[in-house]
Amino acid sequence: MSDSIEGLTEVELGLLLAASSESEWGEACDKIKSARNGQYPYDWFAKILATGFMTAKQKEWAAKDDECKMTITVKPYEAGKVSTEVETSELDNQTMVMLGALDYAKRVIMMDAQMDEGIKRNMQNSRL
Numbered sequence: 481m482s483d484s485i486e487g488l489t490e491v492e493l494g495l496l497l498a499a500s501s502e503s504e505w506g507e508a509c510d511k512i513k514s515a516r517n518g519q520y521p522y523d524w525f526a527k528i529l530a531t532g533f534m535t536a537k538q539k540e541w542a543a544k545d546d547e548c549k550m551t552i553t554v555k556p557y558e559a560g561k562v563s564t565e566v567e568t569s570e571l572d573n574q575t576m577v578m579l580g581a582l583d584y585a586k587r588v589i590m591m592d593a594q595m596d597e598g599i600k601r602n603m604q605n606s607r608l
Contacts, residue, residue, distance in 0.1 A: 488512070488521040488528070496528070501541055 492515075495508035513520060521527075528534050 485516050485519050485522045487523045492521070493527070496533070496537070499537060500544070502538075505537060 492508070492512045495511065496505065499505040499508050509520075
């Protein structure tokens with residue numbers, strides 16, 4: 481045990497336990513280190529690394545990412561609008577690419593719907 485650097489406290493361990501993402505973990509680590517002039521607690525290796533605690537948290541976050549659910553609702557064309565509603569959090573790159581493709585598809589649907597409206601108007605005008 482080192483006299484110059486305090487060991488990990490129960491409150492600090494609680495911050496790490498509560499971390500639900502890598503960014504929250506990083507914030508907790510920053511708080512822990514700032515309390516010790518930028519140094520990790522002397523028992524960091526024994527309590528966090530050697531026990532597999534950090535690895536377990538990383539696996540927990542990865543599992544959460546794999547389970548990330550996204551709800552996408554595409555409403556039918558009405559009154560010149562096609563809308564999409566997306567409910568999600570912490571988007572990863574793959575999801576961002578998918579949302580970009582969805583946005584493109586939405587634009588295509590809107591163009592098709594507008595063309596259909598134009599065709600209907602032309603047909604109605606030709607009947608008059």
